[in-house]
Amino acid sequence: MEKIKTNYSRRSFLKSTLLAGGGLMISFNLLSEFRLSGKTNDINLPDQWNELTGYVKITPDNVVKIICPNPEFGQNVMTSLPMIVAEELDVDWQKVVVEMGPFDNVKYGPQFVGGSNSTRMYWKPLREAGAAARNMLMQAAAQTWNVTVEEITTKGGMLYHQKTGKSAQYGDFASKAAGIPIPKGVKLKKVKDFDVVRHSQKNVEGLNIVTGKPLFGLDYTQNGMLIAMIQHPPAFGMKLKSYDAFQTLKMPGIKDVFSLTLYPEGFEQGGFDTRTFNEFVVVVGNSTWEVMNARKKLEVQWEPVTETKETLSFFGRKREVVIPAGLESSASQYAKMKERAKEPATLLRKDGDPETAFKNAAQIIERTYTAPFLAHNCMEPMNFFAHVTNEKALLVGPLQAPGWIAPTLSKILKMPVEKIEIQMTRMGGGFGLRAYGHYLTEAALISKKAKAPVKLIYTREDDMTYGIYRPTYTMTYRAALDANKNLTAFHVKGGGIPEHCVHENRFPAGAVDNYLAESWEILSNMTVGAFRAPGSNFNAAAEQSFMDELAEAMGKDPIDFRLELLKRAKENPVGKFHDYDADRYAGILKLVKEKSGWNDPVNKKYSRGVSAYFCHNSYVAHVVDMVKKNNQPHVEKVTSAVDCGIVVNPDAAVNMVQGAVVDGIGNAMYGELTVKDGVPEQNNFNRYRIIRLSEAPKKIDVHFVENDIDPTGLGEPPFAPVFGAVANALYKNTGKRFYDQPFAKQL
Amino acid sequence: MAVINLNVNGKKHAVDVDPQTPVLWVLRDHLHLTGTKYGCGIAQCGACTILLNGTAIRSCQFPVSAAADKPITTIEGLSEKGDHPLQKAWLEHDVPQCGYCQAGQIMNAVALLKRNPHPTDEEIEASMNGNLCRCGTYLRIRDAIKTAAKQG
Numbered sequence: 001m002e003k004i005k006t007n008y009s010r011r012s013f014l015k016s017t018l019l020a021g022g023g024l025m026i027s028f029n030l031l032s033e034f035r036l037s038g039k040t041n042d043i044n045l046p047d048q049w050n051e052l053t054g055y056v057k058i059t060p061d062n063v064v065k066i067i068c069p070n071p072e073f074g075q076n077v078m079t080s081l082p083m084i085v086a087e088e089l090d091v092d093w094q095k096v097v098v099e100m101g102p103f104d105n106v107k108y109g110p111q112f113v114g115g116s117n118s119t120r121m122y123w124k125p126l127r128e129a130g131a132a133a134r135n136m137l138m139q140a141a142a143q144t145w146n147v148t149v150e151e152i153t154t155k156g157g158m159l160y161h162q163k164t165g166k167s168a169q170y171g172d173f174a175s176k177a178a179g180i181p182i183p184k185g186v187k188l189k190k191v192k193d194f195d196v197v198r199h200s201q202k203n204v205e206g207l208n209i210v211t212g213k214p215l216f217g218l219d220y221t222q223n224g225m226l227i228a229m230i231q232h233p234p235a236f237g238m239k240l241k242s243y244d245a246f247q248t249l250k251m252p253g254i255k256d257v258f259s260l261t262l263y264p265e266g267f268e269q270g271g272f273d274t275r276t277f278n279e280f281v282v283v284v285g286n287s288t289w290e291v292m293n294a295r296k297k298l299e300v301q302w303e304p305v306t307e308t309k310e311t312l313s314f315f316g317r318k319r320e321v322v323i324p325a326g327l328e329s330s331a332s333q334y335a336k337m338k339e340r341a342k343e344p345a346t347l348l349r350k351d352g353d354p355e356t357a358f359k360n361a362a363q364i365i366e367r368t369y370t371a372p373f374l375a376h377n378c379m380e381p382m383n384f385f386a387h388v389t390n391e392k393a394l395l396v397g398p399l400q401a402p403g404w405i406a407p408t409l410s411k412i413l414k415m416p417v418e419k420i421e422i423q424m425t426r427m428g429g430g431f432g433l434r435a436y437g438h439y440l441t442e443a444a445l446i447s448k449k450a451k452a453p454v455k456l457i458y459t460r461e462d463d464m465t466y467g468i469y470r471p472t473y474t475m476t477y478r479a480a481l482d483a484n485k486n487l488t489a490f491h492v493k494g495g496g497i498p499e500h501c502v503h504e505n506r507f508p509a510g511a512v513d514n515y516l517a518e519s520w521e522i523l524s525n526m527t528v529g530a531f532r533a534p535g536s537n538f539n540a541a542a543e544q545s546f547m548d549e550l551a552e553a554m555g556k557d558p559i560d561f562r563l564e565l566l567k568r569a570k571e572n573p574v575g576k577f578h579d580y581d582a583d584r585y586a587g588i589l590k591l592v593k594e595k596s597g598w599n600d601p602v603n604k605k606y607s608r609g610v611s612a613y614f615c616h617n618s619y620v621a622h623v624v625d626m627v628k629k630n631n632q633p634h635v636e637k638v639t640s641a642v643d644c645g646i647v648v649n650p651d652a653a654v655n656m657v658q659g660a661v662v663d664g665i666g667n668a669m670y671g672e673l674t675v676k677d678g679v680p681e682q683n684n685f686n687r688y689r690i691i692r693l694s695e696a697p698k699k700i701d702v703h704f705v706e707n708d709i710d711p712t713g714l715g716e717p718p719f720a721p722v723f724g725a726v727a728n729a730l731y732k733n734t735g736k737r738f739y740d741q742p743f744a745k746q747l
Numbered sequence: 748m749a750v751i752n753l754n755v756n757g758k759k760h761a762v763d764v765d766p767q768t769p770v771l772w773v774l775r776d777h778l779h780l781t782g783t784k785y786g787c788g789i790a791q792c793g794a795c796t797i798l799l800n801g802t803a804i805r806s807c808q809f810p811v812s813a814a815a816d817k818p819i820t821t822i823e824g825l826s827e828k829g830d831h832p833l834q835k836a837w838l839e840h841d842v843p844q845c846g847y848c849q850a851g852q853i854m855n856a857v858a859l860l861k862r863n864p865h866p867t868d869e870e871i872e873a874s875m876n877g878n879l880c881r882c883g884t885y886l887r888i889r890d891a892i893k894t895a896a897k898q899g
């Protein structure tokens with residue numbers, strides 16, 4: 001056992017309560033290393049969230065319940081987070097009951113799902129929570145048996161005193177433990193002694209899923225609940241002018257039709273208050289089908305928007321954003337980006353003297369990459385249940401960030417946060433989109449106006465045409481080579497509509513003497529939001545494709561070339577800072593090289609592409625093996641190497657990486673949301689191409705670097721590097737470089 | 748509106764709905780059997796797959812009037828304890844991520860194995876290609892079907 005100092009402070013407390021009928025309920029308020037600032041962060045959270053409550057309940061008949069603080073959208077947190085508590089609590093995992101906790105940032109910490117942060121943020125607090133509970137139970141036993149606590153051992157939910165041969169179940173001492181004072185320090189297990197964590201445990205909701213239990217927001221129901229749908233403008237750049245509900249109201253089952261405004265004039269939007277359309281028409285009725293049909297009878301007039309200004313306040317930083325008028329089209333957006341890319345841009349980072357180095361170069365390689373808007377297309381469309389009365393509000397549904405929407409809701413409903421109860425259901429996907437809770441606020445306002453419990457449902461079309469897309473991007477890379485084909489300067493200039501995604505401190509920053517990173521942005525009335533590995537997904541795609549072409553121009557093996565650069569970044573880094581650990585980066589490249597049989601002649605039959613990337617605190621490399629299937633390039637096999645520190649639930653982690661690879665191939669090859677005169681040209685799966693089973697690889701071998709580093713996330717890091725590996729394999733397969741996503745369109 | 752008699756998972760129900768209502772919404776809104784999912788509403792994703800007379804159909808595009816009196820099986824009725832060979836194989840391979848598409852995947856696989864108890868990889872592809880999984884669990888879906896086929 002290693003002794004660690006726990007970070008209890010004045011702000012933290014541990015509450016133990018006697019359960020009705022005896023038994024222990026421990027709610028921990030731990031102040032731990034919960035900070036999300038620091039050099040490797042993609043997201044900064046406010047300081048007041050630096051608290052966490054682990055939640056353990058033990059009944060006298062020895063039922064151990066562990067509450068999962070973070071909502072589940074397929075990333076396995078409902079299994080893997082409680083596993084961490086169970087490990088330190090030392091209970092039999094098979095007997096643990098897991099329950100999803102309600103929204104309560106005081107008790108459960110940030111409860112934010114995104115940025116691949118759940119495991120990383122909760123790792124230490126949950127270990128401390130489990131260890132402290134175990135310690136209290138040991139103290140209770142020691143007091144009763146009249147022995148010292150040091151002589152008590154535990155195993156699988158049992159307490160033992162070897163000398164006297166005494167033993168008891170946790171449940172036997174649960175009530176007594178409830179009266180034990182807060183332990184001042186807890187001992188944490190040695191990593192090598194783990195027997196729950198690092199061992200594959202099945203999804204705790206597996207049986208519920210395969211038997212069709214009501215787990216998702218869309219499945220939620222209540223007596224007297226009505227169904228609501230929204231008619232939003234048909235195009236970005238349009239707004240509601242007037243509507244006629246006469247025909248709709250005549251339809252069977254329809255209760256009400258009205259228009260609503262989401263945010264009042266001058267509303268200061270938080271970072272996740274993004275919404276595309278502020279005014280919309282609502283149809284409320286008895287059942288989904290009736291509302292769907294009646295909505296079709298609405299006669300709505302839309303009109304073009306004028307330029308507006310919005311005030312955004314992102315964790316205290318206030319800024320004004322201009323939302324331009326106009327109906328945009330994809331073709332003109334690409335043309336605009338092409339023009340803008342030629343103009344001067346904002347300097348993000350400069351090392352050495354890149355201008356001179358380019359002037360003196362023997363050879364300059366310049367390539368431009370583009371990517372379209374992407375729709376998240378969660379399998380479960382946006383929806384939320386709301387029951388708002390004058391006294392309180394109950395909201396139930398799929399949501400990634402309850403703590404961010406609660407203050408917004410409180411302002412909009414003019415109701416204190418304490419009166420707002422939010423319950424998070426299992427989510428049918430999230431991918432970033434469900435961090436933006438506009439649909440929850442809409443549901444709340446609809447319920448308030450309709451004076452009834454209401455479930456707001458977006459149809460697939462509503463969902464896909466709403467906006468909050470992954471931005472469309474352009475990235476231009478330039479590399480200067482001297483006469484000996486040494487890399488002397490590197491330049492990245494990237495932009496997007498309406499955001500750029502240049503990460504100026506990422507690889508190869510720190511590895512090239514003369515380095516320049518610049519960015520630009522073009523305003524738009526199309527909204528964007530976080531999309532699995534935000535920013536990184538395209539930054540990785542473009543950069544890792546360029547690296548491949550650069551290595552080829554320099555006559556080097558693409559893995560060895562990257563390793564050389566990483567060696568430089570490690571031994572003699574350029575500039576003050578780069579955001580990656582060169583050793584860990586090199587580690588995944590070496591691992592993927594070995595495991596893929598990179599130099600093995602048997603693999604000559606494949607068109608192979610490699611890519612490696614660091615984002616969201618983890619390192620992932622892929623080798624994509626392509627063949628021709630029905631005369632088309634097809635990914636047959638992928639080898640992945642991952643360094644995310646300790647792997648909490650190995651098989652679930654493999655599943656996550658495999659899913660990210662499939663998702664990456666799909667989006668690289670097919671993903672695209674285009675607009676014409678402001679209207680999305682894809683509004684359902686007949687036009688928006690999602691990867692299918694026959695297009696998925698036969699095999700995805702996942703290898704983890706084994707180390708004892710505290711775990712980092714896995715939802716996003718394996719996704720970003722897929723695109724580049726696919727592009728590089730396509731080059732080998734077709735003889736042609738692919739610069740513009742989606743690649744299938746360029747075949 | 749019309750009264751329609753349904754036979755769902757061996758139980759008889761009479762529902763008074765617009766005969767054009769897709770079976771999906773009758774199951775979900777009227778019978779509170781929410782295991783069958785809505786994903787697209789246009790027969791393009793497979794989330795709403797159920798069995799009608801033992802054959803897989805897309806319930807989002809199937810009017811309830813056409814399903815009257817015919818045996819319907821939904822995920823809830825596939826087995827009593829979640830121990831249908833495909834459900835067991837799904838658990839063995841820990842297939843689901845978000846889980847939303849999985850009921851449709853399983854129901855479609857049930858129909859496939861009924862028709863063809865030992866499908867080849869190509870046959871699995873051909874039959875399962877209409878069922879989208881946004882989380883990308885296809886490899887495990889394929890493996891789970893093969894495991895179930897071996898046991899069947």
Ligand code: FES
Binds near residue numbers: 805
């Ligand atoms: S909901 Fe029926 S196929 Fe998509």
Ligand code: FES
Binds near residue numbers: 428843844846883
């Ligand atoms: S498991 Fe999420 S859509 Fe298939």
